[in-house]
Amino acid sequence: MSAANISSASAPAAAPASVRVRAPGKINVSLRVGPLRPDGYHGVASVYLAVSLFEEITATVTGEPGITVTVDSDGPLQVPVGGIPLGPDNLAARAARALADYADNPTGVHLHITKRVPVAGGMGGGSADAAAALVACDALWNTKLSREELAGIASGLGADVPFSLLGGIAVGLGVGDRLTPAISKTPLHWVLVASDAGLSTPAVYGALDTLRGEQQLQAAEPEDVDPAVLAAMRSGNARDLAAVISNDLQAAALRLAPELGALLSTGERLGALAGMVSGSGPTVAFLTEDAAAASALEAALRAEGHRALAVEGPVAGARLAAAVAD
Numbered sequence: 001m002s003a004a005n006i007s008s009a010s011a012p013a014a015a016p017a018s019v020r021v022r023a024p025g026k027i028n029v030s031l032r033v034g035p036l037r038p039d040g041y042h043g044v045a046s047v048y049l050a051v052s053l054f055e056e057i058t059a060t061v062t063g064e065p066g067i068t069v070t071v072d073s074d075g076p077l078q079v080p081v082g083g084i085p086l087g088p089d090n091l092a093a094r095a096a097r098a099l100a101d102y103a104d105n106p107t108g109v110h111l112h113i114t115k116r117v118p119v120a121g122g123m124g125g126g127s128a129d130a131a132a133a134l135v136a137c138d139a140l141w142n143t144k145l146s147r148e149e150l151a152g153i154a155s156g157l158g159a160d161v162p163f164s165l166l167g168g169i170a171v172g173l174g175v176g177d178r179l180t181p182a183i184s185k186t187p188l189h190w191v192l193v194a195s196d197a198g199l200s201t202p203a204v205y206g207a208l209d210t211l212r213g214e215q216q217l218q219a220a221e222p223e224d225v226d227p228a229v230l231a232a233m234r235s236g237n238a239r240d241l242a243a244v245i246s247n248d249l250q251a252a253a254l255r256l257a258p259e260l261g262a263l264l265s266t267g268e269r270l271g272a273l274a275g276m277v278s279g280s281g282p283t284v285a286f287l288t289e290d291a292a293a294a295s296a297l298e299a300a301l302r303a304e305g306h307r308a309l310a311v312e313g314p315v316a317g318a319r320l321a322a323a324v325a326d
C-alpha cells in the first residue's frame with residue numbers, strides 16, 4: 001500500500017477496498033450499580049470517560065461472502081490475545097454481521113483487530129472492537145448509516161458499545177446504554193495498570209450481589225450519577241475529582257482479585273491523587289494532577305515491574321483513520 005492512495009479521515013465517494021478505524025477504551029470515573037433485576041441485568045449510573053488507548057480495526061473487502069477475523073496486539077500493556085474468539089462470537093464479527101443484516105449487504109469482509117485494551121480488563125475493549133467494526137464496515141460497504149442508526153445497532157451488541165461509538169465523556173443510565181454527553185474543562189491524566197489475569201464481568205457482578213447479601217445491604221436502583229463528579233469534571237480540577245471518584249464494583253473485584261488492593265496502595269504511595277478499579281476490573285486507573293505527574297507515575301510503576309501506561313481523556317469515539325482505494 002503506498003502513501004499516495006491513502007485518504008485520511010474521510011471516505012472517498014466510491015467504496016474503499018480497505019479502511020482503518022480506531023476506537024477508544026473507557027474508564028468509569030463513577031459507577032453506581034443497582035440490585036440484580038428480574039431480567040438478570042443490573043441498572044447502572046455511570047460516568048464514562050474515553051481514554052487515549054485505542055483498539056484498531058482494519059477491514060478489507062474479500063472476494064466471498066462471510067466475515068473473517070484475525071487478531072494481534074501491540075503497545076506497552078502487552079495484551080495477550082490467546083483467549084479471544086475468532087469466529088462469529090467475536091464482538092467485531094457480531095457487529096459486522098448486525099450491520100450486514102440491517103443494511104442487507106452480502107459483501108464479505110476480513111477484520112484484522114490490533115488489541116491494545118486489556119482483554120476482560122474492565123475497559124470495554126471488546127465493545128470498542130464492535131464500535132470500530134460498525135464504523136469500518138459502514139465505510140467499506142458505503143452503507144452511509146447515520147450515527148443514530150449505528151448507535152441503535154450498537155446498543156443491541158452490548159451495554160458499552162454505544163459509548164465507544166460516541167466517545168468523550170457521557171453519563172450512562174439504564175444498563176449504561178442511555179447516554180448523555182458531558183464535558184470536562186481540561187483533559188484528565190491517568191495511569192492505567194494492566195493485570196495478568198482478566199476478570200469476567202458477570203462474575204464480578206455476581207460477587208457484588210453476594211457481598212451485598214452477606215452484608216444485608218439493600219442497594220437502590222441508581223437514578224443518576226453523583227453530581228459532584230460532573231461538577232469536578234466540568235471545572236477540570238483533578239484534585240476535586242480525586243475526592244469523588246468511586247466504583248460500586250471495586251469491592252467485588254477486590255474479593256475476586258485481592259492483589260489489586262496492594263496495587264491501589266502502591267499507586268497512591270507513588271504519587272497518584274487517587275486510584276480505582278476500572279469498571280469490573282482488573283485494570284486499575286490512577287488519577288494524576290497533570291501530564292508530567294502521569295508520566296512520572298508511569299515510570300515509577302514500571303520501575304516496580306508493572307505494565308503501566310499514561311493516558312488522557314476525553315478522546316473521540318470510533319473514527320475512520322484511513323481509507324485505501326483499490
Ligand code: ATP
Binds near residue numbers: 120
Ligand atoms: P466490559 O468492561 O465491557 O464489561 P471487558 O473490557 O472487561 O468488558 P472485553 O475485553 O470486552 O472485557 O471482553 C470480555 C470477553 O469477551 C472476553 O473474555 C472474550 O472472550 C470475549 N470477546 C469477544 N470478542 C472480543 C474482542 N473482540 N475482544 C476482546 N474480547 C472479546
